[in-house]
Amino acid sequence: MLMIATLVGYNACENDIKTEEFASEGVDFTYTSSSIHYVIGEEINFINKSILGTSFEWDFGDGGSSTERDPVYKYTEPGNYKVKLIVDGGEYQAQKNIMISDIVPVVTFSSTDPSIVYKQSEVSFDVQILNPENLKVSYQWTFPRGTQGEAIDDNFNSSAKSPTVTFGTIGSQKVALAVKLGEKNLDPINVNVSVNYDKPVKTLYYAVKEGNIMASKLIDGIDPALNGAFDMGFRSGKHPLSLQFSGDRLYVFDAGTFTGYVGADFFATAGDGEIFAIPVDGSGKENIINNFGGNTFLDFYYGYIDEEAGQIYWSDRRNGVMKIPISTRNSKLVRQADSGQPEGAEPYVFQNTWLGYYGNGISWGNQNGPFLKANGLWWWGKHTLGAGVFRFEEADILGRDRVESDPVPAAGRILSNRQIRGMVFDEANQVLYYSDQAAFRVRRYILSEERDRTIMNYRSIDNTDGEGGVEALFVTGMAIDGEYLYWAYRGPEVPEGVDPETFYTENPMYRSGIKRVPLADPVSANIEYYIEGVEAYGIAIDQTLR
Numbered sequence: 001m002l003m004i005a006t007l008v009g010y011n012a013c014e015n016d017i018k019t020e021e022f023a024s025e026g027v028d029f030t031y032t033s034s035s036i037h038y039v040i041g042e043e044i045n046f047i048n049k050s051i052l053g054t055s056f057e058w059d060f061g062d063g064g065s066s067t068e069r070d071p072v073y074k075y076t077e078p079g080n081y082k083v084k085l086i087v088d089g090g091e092y093q094a095q096k097n098i099m100i101s102d103i104v105p106v107v108t109f110s111s112t113d114p115s116i117v118y119k120q121s122e123v124s125f126d127v128q129i130l131n132p133e134n135l136k137v138s139y140q141w142t143f144p145r146g147t148q149g150e151a152i153d154d155n156f157n158s159s160a161k162s163p164t165v166t167f168g169t170i171g172s173q174k175v176a177l178a179v180k181l182g183e184k185n186l187d188p189i190n191v192n193v194s195v196n197y198d199k200p201v202k203t204l205y206y207a208v209k210e211g212n213i214m215a216s217k218l219i220d221g222i223d224p225a226l227n228g229a230f231d232m233g234f235r236s237g238k239h240p241l242s243l244q245f246s247g248d249r250l251y252v253f254d255a256g257t258f259t260g261y262v263g264a265d266f267f268a269t270a271g272d273g274e275i276f277a278i279p280v281d282g283s284g285k286e287n288i289i290n291n292f293g294g295n296t297f298l299d300f301y302y303g304y305i306d307e308e309a310g311q312i313y314w315s316d317r318r319n320g321v322m323k324i325p326i327s328t329r330n331s332k333l334v335r336q337a338d339s340g341q342p343e344g345a346e347p348y349v350f351q352n353t354w355l356g357y358y359g360n361g362i363s364w365g366n367q368n369g370p371f372l373k374a375n376g377l378w379w380w381g382k383h384t385l386g387a388g389v390f391r392f393e394e395a396d397i398l399g400r401d402r403v404e405s406d407p408v409p410a411a412g413r414i415l416s417n418r419q420i421r422g423m424v425f426d427e428a429n430q431v432l433y434y435s436d437q438a439a440f441r442v443r444r445y446i447l448s449e450e451r452d453r454t455i456m457n458y459r460s461i462d463n464t465d466g467e468g469g470v471e472a473l474f475v476t477g478m479a480i481d482g483e484y485l486y487w488a489y490r491g492p493e494v495p496e497g498v499d500p501e502t503f504y505t506e507n508p509m510y511r512s513g514i515k516r517v518p519l520a521d522p523v524s525a526n527i528e529y530y531i532e533g534v535e536a537y538g539i540a541i542d543q544t545l546r
Helices: 500-506
Strands: 003-006 029-033 044-048 056-059 079-087 092-100 106-111 123-128 137-142 171-181 189-195 203-208 212-217 230-235 242-246 249-254 274-279 286-290 302-306 311-315 320-325 367-374 377-384 388-392 420-426 431-436 441-446 451-457 475-480 484-489 513-518 528-532 536-542
Touching (some): 029 079, 106 189, 171 230, 203 475, 249 536, 311 367, 320 367, 377 420
Parallel strands (some): 420 475, 475 536
Antiparallel strands (some): 029 044, 203 536, 249 274, 475 484, 513 528
């Protein structure tokens, strides 16, 4: 199978712009060129179609003019110009717009392999460029480290027009092309090429702060510098605190702009959160449900997917947890004024007031953390106005406000002094891993021993300088792959006036990134950066080897 990709095309032709016409009856003109692009340096034939007049004056809109009946003209700068044809000294005239584009190279690459594989697939690059004045053309390609090919030098550059290469690194590879046409340097072109590993492995997905959804192959025994990330090409959202992977899709739960308290009446219309899905092949963003213009406290803070039940669950800011079928697409969450229940979703699965814990650790405004199902129980994290993990069975959900005689669920509350921001459960070893907002730590709770231990202490300089202030968002995303615990950490801002390199040298634990420890010995093992320097929110792992 031949794979071909075209990266850059022209966009300048007469049909791309809005044409204004101001013409006297009997006066008209048109224009043509040898191509359809109308670029600088190209001869454009102006054809006078007037049936009136004996003298003609052309104003080409860039300072140029002509008195010929059918002039030929070249533009030297790109732009949108108004061309006027003035007949008989101004008695008659016509005016039209013409858009002149800069010369932009068209870059293509192709491979005989259906999927480009590092150290294996040959990839051929080519560039086509309009050169109406037959000027000298020179090319300068810049390839990623490890790229090989006959035309590639020791610095991974090439001056060939059509180099053929083999990539030595995995992930979204950036290829840069600089073209000089005559004495002019054209705008540089950047090409992204997805280069795959040659064996099926698990995949870690992460949502970059103010960036895109990224994917990284979990490969053992490879130089981390060779294992780059894939850019999925979709924005992460405002605060994607939670990611979940199910089937062949990544589900993103975006909590919207406001993750902390919003006062006055502003919160009622400030919602902008959403849930969306991305297939593993990156073929498109699937909109599941949004809260645009709704109550910001109903945005999608944390998510959980029950594959067996075919349901997507999410928690809002403080009330409870809702659900919709996993097949839902293009839905809208609308709160009904009379009941407080949202439309566009089934009623709450559970709320603060619907459990025997209400008044016994959970209060009305108790803010939601992550939640999950394990060992036949719901595990519901809370982090402000009460804390801990509240466990209960389906039968413990009252479906109404608690009264004094309702018992506290038998499964019990654990970690009552921990403010839960991130959480993942290791079923094989019966261990709960979590991040504690109050103590700024990543910890583990061993069920059989009913005790927890610190894995990482990431206490900040003044405990409030992380994103979110007193409702800090240092660690929200956590995931396990059977061998490692991964978590995404966003460190504090570098103090004003302090050199960043000096700061991180003295405080290495504050550097943002995705960190991991082996599940076999997470407490005493060294914490390593799986990806260093990235600020991420939610993370998720596709456990299927692909």
